[in-house]
Amino acid sequence: MAHGEHKYQVQVRWTGNRGSGTSGYGAYGRDHVIRADGKPEIAGSADPAFRGDARRWNPEDLLVASASACHKLWYLHLCADAGIVVLDYVDNAEGTMAEAPGRFTAIVLRPDVVIGAGGDPDEAKRLHHVAHGKCYIANSVNFPITCEPTIRLASG
Structure with a gap:
């Protein structure tokens, strides 16, 4: 493995055999279990x-979540690193997939972010742009990922 390279191993086990395997499109379940050592x-x-x-x-949920x-x-x-104290972060992300040709668009x-009183909301917002440039998921896909952050100062 090259320096700075990371590998990830998961097992996806199909659990949807209803007794006749894939004998027909409606004959099998789509269920599976995703496993990795030491994780739920x-x-x-x-x-x-x-x-x-x-x-x-x-898989669509998991891609958006990733x-x-x-x-x-x-x-x-x-x-x-910038000295901005994030107190709360909730992202209501949404993905759009087109069935034809079968890809995310x-x-x-x-993200709705609450930063500590005295924090710089403009810098907090700018850092979303920097984070986007560093995100390996955003850098790996062939469709746009955009960010519409809301920054709020903690009250009191």
């Missing part, structure tokens, strides 16, 4: 539009 399992399926279980995470989490982790790092991140 993730119950997965397809999106309900594709015969999946709405109670389980689907983009949001990656951005958040970089943003918190940059704020800590956009993800919009909408």
